Amino acid sequence: MTEPDRSLAKSRDAIEARAADFLQRRYLMRWTAGDQAELDDWLDEDTAHRVAFLRLEAGAASVARLSDLGPPWFNRMLERWRLRLQAPFLAAAGFAGIVAAAYVASPYLLMPADRAFTTDVGGRAVIKFGDRSEVELNTDTAVRYRMTTAERTVWLDRGEAWFHVAHDAAHPFTVIAGNRRITDLGTEFLVRRGSKNLEVALLKGRAAVSAEGAQTAMLAPGDELFATPFATALTHKSQQELADETAWRKGFLLFHRTKLVDAIGEVNRYSKAKLVIRDPVVANMTIGGAFETDSLAGFLEAMQSVLKLNVAYSGTDIVLSRAPNEQKHTRTEKETHSR
């Protein structure tokens, strides 16, 4: 058993304050590998730290479920609290290529859909509709859909999906992702929804992306729209780049001179065990090549044989670090970086 005197009263408040500080930083600021390492160290230091953090984190996570309340109820609540979540906001968009977009609180505006479908981490699934439209879901993805004679609507609640739409002028096919609405005009496109951002890549045909109060962006083949809650940027992608982005449909991840930290972000989407990099030098290494989305082992082997990295298992984490003979160097480097 632990020692009975942890000098309870004095430390508890300080511990909770520190836990809350970590949590607010993770929500509000750019959360780096260094921040994560700092948090991990702190959590490992004392079980009291860990339980305090878990407790606050669980409370915050439960708030996210408010959107499950459904529109009328939630809106009433917001009114009572005088929250102006739905006031349109015009981004100050000064630079070329950026279209100002209104941000409209979306989760509660969603109507209940008739059917839902999700894939697990590492999973993939195809939904074929009666109108010969198709949706292919990538790893850890959730959609709801309503396919009636009157409307064809798919809500992408999480993750990434490829859409092939059988065009029907009388019944537009609409994909709703957060506050963005993608209306097809006969097309094939890819939608990926992150926690904050949305990416829409058009492969064939035409599609319109709109948000309430904002200009509608028309996409042509090769166009990729990148939307944050406040702004929308349009870029043009080569056939090669688009092919890379849809490689998951064939079960591959493709990298071209990709930073390792970005690459593991992709790999982690398909795996319950999460790759972790604590060393900034390792994070900045670049890799290229094709990896199977369902074979973490293949990726790890490349890490060991090509990049000469050390692979260590720690809980559900897999830590990539430089090989042992470079460890000492790594540590001093890490310290100078994080302080």
Added chain:
Amino acid sequence: MAEALTAGRKGGARRNDVAKVDAWFVREILPLEGLLNRYLRRNWRNASDIADLRQEIYARIFDSARTQFPDDPRRFLITVARNLLIDSTRHEQIVPIESIADLEALDIPSDAAGPDRTAVARDELRHLQAALEQLPSHAREVVILTCVEDLPMREIARRMGVNKSTVSRYLATGLRALADALHRDPSERTKKS
């Protein structure tokens, strides 16, 4: 230091993964906080100690679950709480040990066959709503803008007309107040609503 700790843990065979224990703790123990608070209030005269006692109980439970998960988390929670109270009582020489109630005395159904899942979910949401109602309005606003809306700090600051460090402060205090409010007894909050 941290590295030594990690290495030590990895070396020690037959320990449960931290991530697994994290998930277990959030799933099995945290939802019992209301029960724990009630137990502590009933058996400990100084209400201002309760948060400290709770934290120590959680730490003991977590450490113990690293070695082995208890069969009945609810019973285990109360046992750990009871042992801690007895330890502390010995220390302070205030309350006779016999006065510490057992689980049975709390009249807790050990595992009720629950109502249907949607009803439970709705209850949880009502409960969550009630907890949010107890927060100061600025803290509530920041918590919702952050946790539900996922807005960045700059935008939250703009909407509320405060600077960014204030947003940070509101969120930190809001998250703490929320965790407390989520497990507060209905009897304690009647004065508010």
